[in-house]
Amino acid sequence: xxxxxxxxxxxxxxxxxxxxxxxxxxxxxxxxxxxxxxxxxxxxxxxxxxxxxxxxxxxxxxxxxxxxxxxxxxxxxxxxxxxxxxxxxxxxxxxxxxxxxxxxxxxxxxxxxxxxxxxxxxxxxxxxxxxxxxxxxxxxxxxxxxxxxxxxxxxxxxxxxxxxxxxxxxxxxxxxxxxxxxxxxxxxxxxxxxxxxxxxxxxxxxxxxxxxxxxxxxxxxxxxxxxxxxxxxxxxxxxxxxxxxxxxxxxxxxxxxxxxxxxxxxxxxxx
Numbered sequence: 001x002x003x004x005x006x007x008x009x010x011x012x013x014x015x016x017x018x019x020x021x022x023x024x025x026x027x028x029x030x031x032x033x034x035x036x037x038x039x040x041x042x043x044x045x046x047x048x049x050x051x052x053x054x055x056x057x058x059x060x061x062x063x064x065x066x067x068x069x070x071x072x073x074x075x076x077x078x079x080x081x082x083x084x085x086x087x088x089x090x091x092x093x094x095x096x097x098x099x100x101x102x103x104x105x106x107x108x109x110x111x112x113x114x115x116x117x118x119x120x121x122x123x124x125x126x127x128x129x130x131x132x133x134x135x136x137x138x139x140x141x142x143x144x145x146x147x148x149x150x151x152x153x154x155x156x157x158x159x160x161x162x163x164x165x166x167x168x169x170x171x172x173x174x175x176x177x178x179x180x181x182x183x184x185x186x187x188x189x190x191x192x193x194x195x196x197x198x199x200x201x202x203x204x205x206x207x208x209x210x211x212x213x214x215x216x217x218x219x220x221x222x223x224x225x226x227x228x229x230x231x232x233x234x235x236x237x238x239x240x241x242x243x244x245x246x247x248x249x250x251x252x253x254x255x256x257x258x259x260x261x262x263x264x265x266x267x268x269x270x271x
Contacts, residue, residue: 129176
């Protein structure tokens with residue numbers, strides 16, 4: 001059972017068995033272009049929803065730096081575009097909601113879960129977020145991190161915010177993905193992202209970067225070792241078997257990069 005720092009239950013009792021009710025597969029990280037990672041999310045969600053593959057947890061690998069904006073955000077509202085271009089930081093848009101994320105390839109840990117709706121049946125959105133990331137809270141605690149879930153979609157700790165999650169429900173499946181900060185380059189976040197003073201004041205902090213508690217600062221562990229620990233934790237919980245992306249899935253995702261995730265019409269869409 002996962003509870004938050006204040007011992008308040010975040011999802012109904014007795015549903016932990018759902019993790020082992022499904023025959024999970026798990027895929028480790030391999031570097032992908034940002035647009036390809038997002039295209040794979042759409043392809044794998046659809047295939048799980050249509051029953052063409054088992055429920056899956058996929059760790060992402062990042063080949064290039066980027067900003068990932070939410071489905072309902074505007075590039076001009078969220079990003080200092082000229083500065084991002086100067087720094088060679090790509091802009092991509094995901095299919096789920098939520099806020100913008102700055103990604104440096106070796107400074108982020110990202111994963112997606114693709115699952116049938118039965119996994120979150122009768123759960124509110126808030127409960128489903130907490131439940132689907134409950135395993136990661138437990139795994140972080142086993143590393144000695146005082147971590148908990150902060151509704152609606154934050155993973156936080158005594159050392160600061162670690163990451164956030166987003167969801168999309170489409171194609172008869174649920175896509176749940178989470179990005180956590182392993183490290184961060186000082187000053188880069190505020191150079192690239194437009195972060196309003198209202199949000200900073202609401203959080204009672206001096207700056208946006210002061211909110212973040214990267215895992216490297218809290219554990220001193222190499223990023224790869226943390227990913228290995230998370231991988232093993234998920235296997236222990238679910239009994240997941242090692243999986244792989246199929247040639248047809250990769251080809252379908254490549255086509256989606258050309259048609260959607262890699263072009264300006266989608267990226268600069270005005271919601």
